[in-house]
Amino acid sequence: MLQQLVDILTLESLGEDRFRGRNMHPQGFRVYGGQVLAQALSAAQQTVDPARVIHSQHAYFLRPGDCAEPVVYEVERARDGGSFSSRRVVALQKGRPILVCSLSFQTDDGGFDFQEPIPEVVPPEALPSERQRAIDSGTLDENFMITTGEDLDVRMVRPIDWENPQQAEGELLNWMKTNGPVGINPALHACLLTYMSDTMVLDAGLIQHGRSWMQMELQVASLDHAIWFHAPCRTDQWLLHTANLERNSGGRTLVRGRFHTRDGLHVATVMQQGLMRKR
Template identity: 40%
Template sequence: MEAVTKLLEILDLETLETNLFRGASPHEARQRVFGGQVVAQALVAAQRTVPADRFCHSLHSYFLRGGDPAAPIIYDVDRIRDGGSFTTRRVVAIQHGQPIFLLSASFQIVEEGFDHQIDMPDVPGPDDVPHGEALNERILRHAPAAVKAYWQRPRPIEFRPVLLDHYLTEDRLEPIQRIWVRCGREIGDDPNLNAAVLAYLSDMTLLDTSLFAHGLSVFDARVQAASLDHSMWFHRRVRVSDWLLYAQDSPSSSGGRGLTRGSFHTREGALVASVAQEGLIRPRSR
Protein backbone atom coordinates (compact mmCIF):
# COMPACT_ATOMS: atom_id res chain seq x y z
CA MET A 1 0.00 0.00 0.00
CA GLU A 2 2.75 2.45 0.96
CA ALA A 3 4.71 1.68 -2.21
CA VAL A 4 1.64 2.40 -4.36
CA THR A 5 1.08 5.67 -2.52
CA LYS A 6 4.67 6.69 -3.25
CA LEU A 7 4.25 5.78 -6.92
CA LEU A 8 1.11 7.92 -7.23
CA GLU A 9 2.95 10.79 -5.55
CA ILE A 10 5.85 10.73 -8.00
CA LEU A 11 3.39 10.59 -10.92
CA ASP A 12 1.63 13.73 -9.67
CA LEU A 13 4.07 16.16 -11.26
CA GLU A 14 4.57 19.73 -10.07
CA THR A 15 3.61 22.37 -12.64
CA LEU A 16 6.36 24.98 -12.93
CA GLU A 17 5.10 26.91 -15.95
CA THR A 18 3.04 26.27 -19.07
CA ASN A 19 4.51 23.10 -20.65
CA LEU A 20 7.10 22.74 -17.86
CA PHE A 21 6.83 20.17 -15.06
CA ARG A 22 9.02 18.78 -12.29
CA GLY A 23 9.10 15.21 -11.04
CA ALA A 24 10.82 13.61 -8.06
CA SER A 25 12.22 10.13 -7.55
CA PRO A 26 11.53 7.81 -4.59
CA HIS A 27 14.14 7.82 -1.86
CA GLU A 28 15.78 4.51 -2.69
CA ALA A 29 19.39 3.39 -2.89
CA ARG A 30 19.65 3.20 -6.69
CA GLN A 31 22.55 4.04 -8.97
CA ARG A 32 20.18 5.55 -11.54
CA VAL A 33 16.51 6.38 -11.91
CA PHE A 34 14.31 3.42 -12.90
CA GLY A 35 13.51 3.74 -16.61
CA GLY A 36 9.81 3.00 -16.17
CA GLN A 37 9.53 5.96 -13.81
CA VAL A 38 10.87 8.37 -16.44
CA VAL A 39 8.60 6.94 -19.14
CA ALA A 40 5.56 7.28 -16.88
CA GLN A 41 6.40 10.79 -15.68
CA ALA A 42 7.05 12.00 -19.23
CA LEU A 43 3.71 10.54 -20.29
CA VAL A 44 1.98 12.35 -17.42
CA ALA A 45 3.64 15.62 -18.47
CA ALA A 46 2.33 15.14 -22.02
CA GLN A 47 -1.15 14.22 -20.71
CA ARG A 48 -1.30 17.51 -18.76
CA THR A 49 -1.16 19.47 -22.05
CA VAL A 50 -3.73 17.45 -24.02
CA PRO A 51 -7.53 18.00 -24.20
CA ALA A 52 -9.50 15.78 -21.83
CA ASP A 53 -11.22 13.88 -24.66
CA ARG A 54 -7.93 12.48 -26.06
CA PHE A 55 -5.97 9.55 -24.73
CA CYS A 56 -2.52 8.17 -25.52
CA HIS A 57 -2.55 5.45 -28.14
CA SER A 58 1.23 5.23 -28.66
CA LEU A 59 4.53 6.46 -27.31
CA HIS A 60 8.13 6.09 -28.47
CA SER A 61 11.11 7.02 -26.34
CA TYR A 62 14.89 6.96 -26.00
CA PHE A 63 16.98 6.77 -22.85
CA LEU A 64 19.89 9.16 -23.41
CA ARG A 65 21.65 9.25 -20.03
CA GLY A 66 21.25 7.56 -16.68
CA GLY A 67 19.01 9.58 -14.38
CA ASP A 68 20.26 10.87 -11.01
CA PRO A 69 17.82 9.63 -8.32
CA ALA A 70 18.95 12.38 -5.92
CA ALA A 71 17.93 15.24 -8.26
CA PRO A 72 14.52 16.34 -9.59
CA ILE A 73 13.71 15.80 -13.26
CA ILE A 74 12.38 18.64 -15.39
CA TYR A 75 9.94 17.69 -18.16
CA ASP A 76 9.69 20.17 -21.03
CA VAL A 77 6.67 19.54 -23.29
CA ASP A 78 6.59 20.66 -26.92
CA ARG A 79 3.07 20.92 -28.35
CA ILE A 80 3.91 19.55 -31.80
CA ARG A 81 0.40 19.31 -33.25
CA ASP A 82 -3.28 19.59 -32.31
CA GLY A 83 -5.37 18.05 -35.11
CA GLY A 84 -8.99 17.16 -35.55
CA SER A 85 -8.57 13.62 -34.21
CA PHE A 86 -4.94 13.34 -33.10
CA THR A 87 -2.66 15.34 -30.83
CA THR A 88 1.13 14.95 -30.79
CA ARG A 89 3.51 15.88 -27.99
CA ARG A 90 7.27 15.67 -27.54
CA VAL A 91 8.77 15.64 -24.03
CA VAL A 92 12.40 16.15 -23.05
CA ALA A 93 13.45 15.10 -19.54
CA ILE A 94 16.32 17.22 -18.19
CA GLN A 95 18.72 16.88 -15.27
CA HIS A 96 21.79 18.97 -14.47
CA GLY A 97 21.25 20.95 -17.67
CA GLN A 98 21.33 17.89 -19.96
CA PRO A 99 18.60 15.82 -21.61
CA ILE A 100 18.38 12.31 -20.14
CA PHE A 101 15.28 11.05 -21.95
CA LEU A 102 13.18 11.88 -25.01
CA LEU A 103 9.56 10.86 -25.56
CA SER A 104 7.10 11.35 -28.41
CA ALA A 105 3.45 10.52 -27.73
CA SER A 106 0.31 10.55 -29.85
CA PHE A 107 -3.20 11.03 -28.45
CA GLN A 108 -6.52 10.30 -30.14
CA ILE A 109 -10.19 10.97 -29.55
CA VAL A 110 -12.27 7.86 -28.76
CA GLU A 111 -13.41 6.28 -32.02
CA GLU A 112 -15.19 3.12 -33.19
CA GLY A 113 -13.64 1.03 -35.95
CA PHE A 114 -12.38 -2.39 -37.04
CA ASP A 115 -11.63 -4.65 -34.09
CA HIS A 116 -9.51 -7.81 -33.92
CA GLN A 117 -6.67 -9.20 -31.82
CA ILE A 118 -4.41 -12.21 -31.51
CA ASP A 119 -5.24 -14.81 -28.86
CA MET A 120 -3.87 -14.63 -25.36
CA PRO A 121 -1.22 -17.29 -24.52
CA ASP A 122 -2.66 -20.37 -22.82
CA VAL A 123 -1.26 -20.16 -19.29
CA PRO A 124 -2.50 -20.82 -15.74
CA GLY A 125 -4.37 -17.93 -14.15
CA PRO A 126 -2.90 -15.71 -11.42
CA ASP A 127 -4.53 -17.78 -8.67
CA ASP A 128 -3.09 -21.01 -10.09
CA VAL A 129 0.62 -20.11 -10.05
CA PRO A 130 2.89 -19.93 -6.97
CA HIS A 131 2.44 -16.66 -5.09
CA GLY A 132 2.88 -15.20 -1.65
CA GLU A 133 4.90 -17.42 0.65
CA ALA A 134 4.90 -20.26 -1.89
CA LEU A 135 6.54 -17.99 -4.49
CA ASN A 136 9.09 -16.68 -2.00
CA GLU A 137 9.92 -20.19 -0.89
CA ARG A 138 10.51 -21.44 -4.44
CA ILE A 139 12.58 -18.46 -5.54
CA LEU A 140 14.37 -17.24 -2.42
CA ARG A 141 15.57 -20.61 -1.13
CA HIS A 142 17.68 -21.36 -4.22
CA ALA A 143 18.11 -18.01 -5.95
CA PRO A 144 21.33 -15.93 -6.06
CA ALA A 145 21.68 -13.05 -3.60
CA ALA A 146 20.88 -10.37 -6.20
CA VAL A 147 17.63 -12.12 -7.14
CA LYS A 148 16.66 -12.47 -3.49
CA ALA A 149 17.27 -8.77 -2.89
CA TYR A 150 15.11 -7.87 -5.89
CA TRP A 151 12.18 -10.00 -4.80
CA GLN A 152 12.34 -8.83 -1.18
CA ARG A 153 12.25 -5.14 -2.17
CA PRO A 154 8.88 -3.41 -1.52
CA ARG A 155 7.32 -2.34 -4.81
CA PRO A 156 3.98 -0.93 -6.00
CA ILE A 157 3.49 -3.78 -8.51
CA GLU A 158 2.62 -7.35 -7.57
CA PHE A 159 4.24 -10.11 -9.65
CA ARG A 160 3.10 -13.71 -10.11
CA PRO A 161 5.43 -15.43 -12.61
CA VAL A 162 4.11 -18.36 -14.61
CA LEU A 163 7.67 -19.49 -15.40
CA LEU A 164 10.31 -19.65 -12.69
CA ASP A 165 13.22 -21.58 -14.23
CA HIS A 166 15.16 -18.50 -15.33
CA TYR A 167 15.58 -17.42 -11.71
CA LEU A 168 16.95 -20.78 -10.60
CA THR A 169 19.30 -21.98 -13.36
CA GLU A 170 22.06 -20.86 -15.69
CA ASP A 171 20.83 -23.15 -18.47
CA ARG A 172 20.07 -21.56 -21.82
CA LEU A 173 16.28 -21.23 -21.98
CA GLU A 174 13.74 -20.23 -24.58
CA PRO A 175 13.58 -16.39 -24.55
CA ILE A 176 9.98 -16.08 -23.38
CA GLN A 177 8.46 -14.89 -20.13
CA ARG A 178 4.90 -15.00 -18.81
CA ILE A 179 4.08 -13.07 -15.67
CA TRP A 180 0.85 -11.86 -14.07
CA VAL A 181 1.05 -8.28 -12.84
CA ARG A 182 -1.19 -5.77 -11.13
CA CYS A 183 -0.97 -2.60 -9.08
CA GLY A 184 -0.67 -3.28 -5.36
CA ARG A 185 -3.99 -1.60 -4.57
CA GLU A 186 -7.06 -0.15 -6.26
CA ILE A 187 -6.37 3.15 -8.06
CA GLY A 188 -9.70 3.66 -9.86
CA ASP A 189 -10.67 3.96 -13.50
CA ASP A 190 -8.95 7.19 -14.63
CA PRO A 191 -7.62 6.16 -18.07
CA ASN A 192 -4.69 8.58 -17.95
CA LEU A 193 -3.49 7.35 -14.55
CA ASN A 194 -3.92 3.71 -15.56
CA ALA A 195 -1.91 4.31 -18.74
CA ALA A 196 0.87 5.99 -16.75
CA VAL A 197 1.09 3.15 -14.22
CA LEU A 198 1.09 0.60 -17.05
CA ALA A 199 3.95 2.51 -18.69
CA TYR A 200 5.79 2.42 -15.35
CA LEU A 201 5.47 -1.33 -14.88
CA SER A 202 6.09 -2.15 -18.56
CA ASP A 203 9.84 -1.62 -18.03
CA MET A 204 9.91 -4.25 -15.27
CA THR A 205 11.29 -7.71 -16.21
CA LEU A 206 11.26 -6.87 -19.95
CA LEU A 207 14.97 -6.59 -20.77
CA ASP A 208 15.68 -9.73 -18.74
CA THR A 209 13.87 -11.87 -21.32
CA SER A 210 16.55 -11.20 -23.96
CA LEU A 211 19.15 -12.84 -21.72
CA PHE A 212 17.35 -16.15 -21.10
CA ALA A 213 18.74 -17.64 -24.32
CA HIS A 214 22.25 -17.07 -22.96
CA GLY A 215 21.73 -18.51 -19.47
CA LEU A 216 22.04 -15.04 -17.93
CA SER A 217 19.89 -12.38 -16.28
CA VAL A 218 20.09 -8.66 -15.58
CA PHE A 219 21.11 -9.57 -12.02
CA ASP A 220 24.29 -11.26 -13.26
CA ALA A 221 27.46 -9.28 -12.51
CA ARG A 222 28.89 -10.46 -15.84
CA VAL A 223 26.31 -8.43 -17.78
CA GLN A 224 26.07 -4.70 -18.40
CA ALA A 225 22.36 -4.07 -19.03
CA ALA A 226 20.39 -0.89 -19.66
CA SER A 227 17.27 0.12 -21.59
CA LEU A 228 18.02 2.02 -24.81
CA ASP A 229 14.53 2.73 -26.11
CA HIS A 230 10.93 1.93 -25.20
CA SER A 231 7.73 1.97 -27.24
CA MET A 232 4.11 1.26 -26.25
CA TRP A 233 0.78 1.01 -28.02
CA PHE A 234 -2.43 1.26 -25.99
CA HIS A 235 -5.13 -0.72 -27.81
CA ARG A 236 -7.99 -0.74 -25.31
CA ARG A 237 -8.83 0.76 -21.93
CA VAL A 238 -6.93 -0.87 -19.10
CA ARG A 239 -7.31 -1.21 -15.33
CA VAL A 240 -3.95 -1.91 -13.73
CA SER A 241 -5.59 -2.79 -10.41
CA ASP A 242 -6.87 -5.96 -12.12
CA TRP A 243 -4.58 -8.85 -13.07
CA LEU A 244 -2.87 -8.54 -16.46
CA LEU A 245 -0.79 -11.20 -18.18
CA TYR A 246 2.50 -9.68 -19.35
CA ALA A 247 3.62 -12.04 -22.14
CA GLN A 248 7.16 -11.35 -23.38
CA ASP A 249 9.52 -12.77 -25.99
CA SER A 250 12.89 -11.82 -27.42
CA PRO A 251 13.20 -12.49 -31.17
CA SER A 252 16.85 -11.42 -31.46
CA SER A 253 20.02 -10.32 -29.74
CA SER A 254 23.14 -9.13 -31.57
CA GLY A 255 25.72 -6.37 -31.51
CA GLY A 256 25.52 -5.98 -27.74
CA ARG A 257 21.76 -5.33 -27.92
CA GLY A 258 18.66 -7.39 -27.22
CA LEU A 259 15.16 -6.82 -28.60
CA THR A 260 12.18 -7.75 -26.45
CA ARG A 261 8.46 -7.55 -27.16
CA GLY A 262 5.58 -7.70 -24.72
CA SER A 263 1.79 -7.78 -24.66
CA PHE A 264 -0.69 -7.15 -21.87
CA HIS A 265 -3.87 -9.23 -21.70
CA THR A 266 -6.72 -9.10 -19.20
CA ARG A 267 -7.81 -12.28 -17.44
CA GLU A 268 -10.65 -12.47 -19.96
CA GLY A 269 -8.12 -12.42 -22.83
CA ALA A 270 -8.48 -8.85 -24.12
CA LEU A 271 -5.24 -7.42 -25.54
CA VAL A 272 -4.94 -3.96 -23.95
CA ALA A 273 -1.38 -2.89 -24.81
CA SER A 274 1.81 -3.90 -26.63
CA VAL A 275 5.43 -3.04 -25.82
CA ALA A 276 8.79 -3.20 -27.62
CA GLN A 277 12.19 -2.38 -26.19
CA GLU A 278 15.80 -2.67 -27.27
CA GLY A 279 18.35 -2.79 -24.50
CA LEU A 280 22.07 -2.95 -23.98
CA ILE A 281 23.13 -6.47 -22.96
CA ARG A 282 26.90 -6.27 -23.16
CA PRO A 283 29.31 -8.72 -21.48
CA ARG A 284 31.29 -6.79 -18.89
CA SER A 285 35.00 -6.51 -19.53
CA ARG A 286 37.05 -7.85 -16.65
Protein backbone atom coordinates in the same frame (compact mmCIF):
# COMPACT_ATOMS: atom_id res chain seq x y z
CA MET B 1 4.11 1.50 -1.18
CA LEU B 2 1.38 1.84 -3.78
CA GLN B 3 0.39 5.35 -2.67
CA GLN B 4 4.02 6.43 -3.13
CA LEU B 5 3.90 5.18 -6.74
CA VAL B 6 0.67 7.08 -7.40
CA ASP B 7 2.21 10.19 -5.83
CA ILE B 8 5.37 10.11 -7.97
CA LEU B 9 3.18 9.97 -11.09
CA THR B 10 1.49 13.20 -9.94
CA LEU B 11 4.00 15.80 -11.09
CA GLU B 12 4.67 19.27 -9.75
CA SER B 13 3.94 22.00 -12.29
CA LEU B 14 6.79 24.48 -12.85
CA GLY B 15 4.83 26.56 -15.36
CA GLU B 16 5.24 26.91 -19.15
CA ASP B 17 4.69 23.17 -19.76
CA ARG B 18 7.49 22.19 -17.37
CA PHE B 19 7.03 19.66 -14.59
CA ARG B 20 9.10 18.06 -11.86
CA GLY B 21 8.92 14.46 -10.64
CA ARG B 22 10.37 12.65 -7.63
CA ASN B 23 11.93 9.19 -7.73
CA MET B 24 10.24 6.01 -6.57
CA HIS B 25 13.45 4.42 -5.23
CA PRO B 26 15.72 7.28 -4.04
CA GLN B 27 18.36 4.86 -2.73
CA GLY B 28 18.56 2.82 -5.93
CA PHE B 29 21.63 2.59 -8.16
CA ARG B 30 19.81 4.22 -11.08
CA VAL B 31 16.34 5.51 -11.89
CA TYR B 32 14.00 2.81 -13.20
CA GLY B 33 13.27 3.51 -16.87
CA GLY B 34 9.56 2.72 -16.49
CA GLN B 35 9.26 5.54 -13.97
CA VAL B 36 10.68 8.10 -16.42
CA LEU B 37 8.46 6.79 -19.23
CA ALA B 38 5.38 7.03 -17.01
CA GLN B 39 6.23 10.50 -15.71
CA ALA B 40 6.86 11.72 -19.27
CA LEU B 41 3.38 10.49 -20.18
CA SER B 42 1.93 12.16 -17.09
CA ALA B 43 3.56 15.45 -18.10
CA ALA B 44 2.29 15.25 -21.68
CA GLN B 45 -1.25 14.36 -20.55
CA GLN B 46 -1.46 17.65 -18.66
CA THR B 47 -1.07 19.59 -21.93
CA VAL B 48 -3.67 17.62 -23.93
CA ASP B 49 -7.49 17.78 -24.05
CA PRO B 50 -8.67 15.00 -21.67
CA ALA B 51 -10.95 13.72 -24.45
CA ARG B 52 -7.81 12.65 -26.32
CA VAL B 53 -6.15 9.54 -24.90
CA ILE B 54 -2.66 8.20 -25.41
CA HIS B 55 -2.24 5.68 -28.23
CA SER B 56 1.56 5.57 -28.62
CA GLN B 57 4.81 6.59 -26.97
CA HIS B 58 8.27 6.25 -28.51
CA ALA B 59 11.29 6.94 -26.32
CA TYR B 60 15.08 6.85 -26.28
CA PHE B 61 17.04 6.45 -23.06
CA LEU B 62 20.11 8.71 -23.26
CA ARG B 63 21.74 8.57 -19.83
CA PRO B 64 21.26 6.67 -16.57
CA GLY B 65 19.09 8.59 -14.13
CA ASP B 66 20.45 9.64 -10.72
CA CYS B 67 18.06 8.49 -7.97
CA ALA B 68 19.20 11.34 -5.70
CA GLU B 69 18.05 14.01 -8.18
CA PRO B 70 14.49 14.98 -9.22
CA VAL B 71 13.61 14.75 -12.91
CA VAL B 72 12.37 17.80 -14.84
CA TYR B 73 10.08 17.28 -17.84
CA GLU B 74 9.76 19.82 -20.64
CA VAL B 75 6.81 19.35 -23.00
CA GLU B 76 6.65 20.68 -26.55
CA ARG B 77 3.16 20.99 -28.04
CA ALA B 78 4.14 19.78 -31.50
CA ARG B 79 0.62 19.71 -33.00
CA ASP B 80 -3.08 19.62 -32.19
CA GLY B 81 -4.99 18.38 -35.24
CA GLY B 82 -8.59 17.46 -35.87
CA SER B 83 -8.41 14.18 -33.95
CA PHE B 84 -4.73 13.72 -33.00
CA SER B 85 -2.39 15.63 -30.68
CA SER B 86 1.38 15.18 -30.79
CA ARG B 87 3.75 16.00 -27.95
CA ARG B 88 7.52 15.80 -27.46
CA VAL B 89 8.95 15.44 -23.96
CA VAL B 90 12.51 15.78 -22.71
CA ALA B 91 13.38 14.44 -19.26
CA LEU B 92 16.33 16.27 -17.66
CA GLN B 93 18.58 15.99 -14.65
CA LYS B 94 21.09 18.75 -13.89
CA GLY B 95 20.16 20.32 -17.23
CA ARG B 96 21.11 17.23 -19.26
CA PRO B 97 18.57 15.01 -21.05
CA ILE B 98 18.23 11.45 -19.78
CA LEU B 99 15.26 10.58 -22.03
CA VAL B 100 13.51 12.02 -25.05
CA CYS B 101 10.15 10.79 -26.33
CA SER B 102 7.29 11.49 -28.70
CA LEU B 103 3.70 10.80 -27.73
CA SER B 104 0.49 10.80 -29.72
CA PHE B 105 -3.05 11.20 -28.41
CA GLN B 106 -6.33 10.54 -30.24
CA THR B 107 -10.02 11.15 -29.77
CA ASP B 108 -12.10 8.00 -29.30
CA ASP B 109 -12.75 6.32 -32.65
CA GLY B 110 -14.30 3.08 -33.87
CA GLY B 111 -13.04 0.91 -36.70
CA PHE B 112 -11.88 -2.57 -37.58
CA ASP B 113 -11.05 -4.90 -34.71
CA PHE B 114 -8.83 -7.98 -34.56
CA GLN B 115 -6.47 -9.54 -32.05
CA GLU B 116 -4.74 -12.84 -31.44
CA PRO B 117 -6.04 -14.85 -28.45
CA ILE B 118 -4.46 -14.63 -25.02
CA PRO B 119 -1.99 -17.44 -24.25
CA GLU B 120 -3.29 -20.22 -22.01
CA VAL B 121 -1.32 -20.07 -18.76
CA VAL B 122 -1.58 -20.89 -15.07
CA PRO B 123 -3.78 -18.36 -13.20
CA PRO B 124 -2.02 -15.89 -10.88
CA GLU B 125 -3.58 -17.36 -7.74
CA ALA B 126 -1.55 -20.54 -8.30
CA LEU B 127 1.77 -18.65 -8.42
CA PRO B 128 4.01 -16.98 -5.82
CA SER B 129 4.73 -13.27 -6.13
CA GLU B 130 8.25 -12.13 -6.97
CA ARG B 131 8.35 -10.31 -3.64
CA GLN B 132 7.53 -13.51 -1.74
CA ARG B 133 10.12 -15.46 -3.73
CA ALA B 134 12.76 -12.82 -2.92
CA ILE B 135 11.85 -12.88 0.78
CA ASP B 136 11.95 -16.68 0.88
CA SER B 137 15.36 -16.78 -0.84
CA GLY B 138 16.85 -13.91 1.18
CA THR B 139 17.57 -11.85 -1.97
CA LEU B 140 15.16 -8.94 -1.43
CA ASP B 141 16.86 -5.61 -2.33
CA GLU B 142 15.10 -2.88 -0.37
CA ASN B 143 16.71 -0.14 -2.47
CA PHE B 144 15.71 -1.27 -5.96
CA MET B 145 12.33 -2.96 -5.73
CA ILE B 146 10.73 -2.99 -9.16
CA THR B 147 9.17 -6.43 -9.30
CA THR B 148 9.61 -7.17 -5.58
CA GLY B 149 8.21 -4.02 -3.98
CA GLU B 150 4.97 -3.48 -2.12
CA ASP B 151 3.45 -1.39 -4.93
CA LEU B 152 3.17 -4.08 -7.65
CA ASP B 153 2.22 -7.75 -7.50
CA VAL B 154 4.28 -9.57 -10.15
CA ARG B 155 3.98 -13.35 -10.61
CA MET B 156 6.05 -15.28 -13.15
CA VAL B 157 4.36 -18.18 -14.90
CA ARG B 158 7.75 -19.91 -15.11
CA PRO B 159 9.81 -18.47 -12.22
CA ILE B 160 13.55 -18.02 -12.78
CA ASP B 161 16.40 -18.04 -10.30
CA TRP B 162 18.15 -14.87 -11.50
CA GLU B 163 21.22 -15.56 -9.35
CA ASN B 164 21.68 -18.95 -11.05
CA PRO B 165 19.85 -18.67 -14.39
CA GLN B 166 19.46 -21.65 -16.69
CA GLN B 167 19.21 -21.35 -20.47
CA ALA B 168 15.57 -21.28 -21.60
CA GLU B 169 13.45 -20.13 -24.51
CA GLY B 170 13.39 -16.34 -24.81
CA GLU B 171 9.83 -15.97 -23.58
CA LEU B 172 8.69 -14.71 -20.18
CA LEU B 173 5.08 -14.66 -19.01
CA ASN B 174 4.10 -12.60 -15.99
CA TRP B 175 0.87 -11.67 -14.27
CA MET B 176 0.96 -8.07 -13.01
CA LYS B 177 -1.26 -5.63 -11.14
CA THR B 178 -0.99 -2.96 -8.49
CA ASN B 179 -1.13 -4.17 -4.90
CA GLY B 180 -4.43 -2.41 -4.28
CA PRO B 181 -7.15 -0.31 -5.93
CA VAL B 182 -6.20 3.03 -7.51
CA GLY B 183 -9.55 4.42 -8.64
CA ILE B 184 -10.95 4.71 -12.16
CA ASN B 185 -8.98 7.60 -13.70
CA PRO B 186 -7.96 6.23 -17.15
CA ALA B 187 -5.02 8.66 -17.41
CA LEU B 188 -3.53 7.24 -14.21
CA HIS B 189 -4.04 3.66 -15.41
CA ALA B 190 -2.25 4.52 -18.68
CA CYS B 191 0.71 5.86 -16.66
CA LEU B 192 0.76 2.78 -14.44
CA LEU B 193 0.68 0.49 -17.48
CA THR B 194 3.62 2.45 -18.90
CA TYR B 195 5.45 2.01 -15.58
CA MET B 196 4.88 -1.76 -15.80
CA SER B 197 5.89 -1.96 -19.46
CA ASP B 198 9.62 -1.68 -18.73
CA THR B 199 9.50 -4.72 -16.42
CA MET B 200 10.77 -8.20 -17.42
CA VAL B 201 11.48 -7.20 -21.04
CA LEU B 202 15.23 -7.38 -21.62
CA ASP B 203 15.26 -10.46 -19.38
CA ALA B 204 13.72 -12.45 -22.25
CA GLY B 205 16.84 -11.77 -24.33
CA LEU B 206 19.13 -12.67 -21.45
CA ILE B 207 17.48 -15.96 -20.50
CA GLN B 208 17.86 -17.21 -24.08
CA HIS B 209 21.56 -17.52 -23.22
CA GLY B 210 21.14 -18.49 -19.59
CA ARG B 211 22.28 -15.05 -18.40
CA SER B 212 21.01 -12.50 -15.89
CA TRP B 213 21.26 -8.74 -15.43
CA MET B 214 22.78 -9.54 -12.03
CA GLN B 215 25.96 -10.85 -13.68
CA MET B 216 28.40 -7.96 -13.40
CA GLU B 217 30.47 -8.99 -16.43
CA LEU B 218 27.50 -7.99 -18.59
CA GLN B 219 26.45 -4.49 -19.61
CA VAL B 220 22.66 -4.38 -19.79
CA ALA B 221 20.60 -1.20 -20.29
CA SER B 222 17.47 -0.07 -22.14
CA LEU B 223 18.18 1.89 -25.32
CA ASP B 224 14.75 2.63 -26.76
CA HIS B 225 11.18 1.78 -25.87
CA ALA B 226 7.87 1.98 -27.70
CA ILE B 227 4.39 1.26 -26.43
CA TRP B 228 1.10 1.23 -28.32
CA PHE B 229 -2.14 1.45 -26.35
CA HIS B 230 -5.00 -0.46 -27.98
CA ALA B 231 -7.72 -0.26 -25.33
CA PRO B 232 -8.17 1.15 -21.82
CA CYS B 233 -7.60 -1.20 -18.90
CA ARG B 234 -7.48 -1.35 -15.12
CA THR B 235 -3.96 -1.86 -13.81
CA ASP B 236 -5.34 -2.78 -10.37
CA GLN B 237 -6.75 -5.93 -11.97
CA TRP B 238 -4.64 -8.80 -13.30
CA LEU B 239 -2.86 -8.27 -16.61
CA LEU B 240 -0.87 -10.98 -18.39
CA HIS B 241 2.40 -9.63 -19.79
CA THR B 242 4.19 -11.78 -22.37
CA ALA B 243 7.74 -10.86 -23.41
CA ASN B 244 9.11 -12.59 -26.52
CA LEU B 245 12.65 -12.30 -27.83
CA GLU B 246 12.77 -11.10 -31.45
CA ARG B 247 16.53 -10.89 -32.06
CA ASN B 248 19.90 -10.73 -30.32
CA SER B 249 22.62 -9.16 -32.48
CA GLY B 250 25.26 -6.42 -32.52
CA GLY B 251 25.46 -6.26 -28.72
CA ARG B 252 21.73 -5.52 -28.55
CA THR B 253 18.53 -7.42 -27.76
CA LEU B 254 15.07 -6.68 -29.17
CA VAL B 255 12.01 -7.94 -27.30
CA ARG B 256 8.27 -7.63 -27.95
CA GLY B 257 5.81 -7.42 -25.06
CA ARG B 258 2.03 -7.75 -24.99
CA PHE B 259 -0.47 -7.00 -22.23
CA HIS B 260 -3.82 -8.83 -22.01
CA THR B 261 -6.59 -8.44 -19.47
CA ARG B 262 -7.59 -11.58 -17.64
CA ASP B 263 -10.62 -12.02 -19.90
CA GLY B 264 -8.37 -11.90 -22.97
CA LEU B 265 -8.48 -8.32 -24.27
CA HIS B 266 -5.16 -7.26 -25.84
CA VAL B 267 -4.67 -3.75 -24.41
CA ALA B 268 -1.08 -2.80 -25.26
CA THR B 269 2.01 -3.82 -27.25
CA VAL B 270 5.60 -2.97 -26.32
CA MET B 271 8.87 -3.12 -28.25
CA GLN B 272 12.13 -2.54 -26.44
CA GLN B 273 15.72 -2.64 -27.61
CA GLY B 274 18.47 -2.87 -25.06
CA LEU B 275 22.23 -3.06 -24.74
CA MET B 276 23.31 -6.62 -23.95
CA ARG B 277 27.03 -7.29 -24.18
CA LYS B 278 30.10 -8.23 -22.19
CA ARG B 279 31.88 -5.30 -20.56
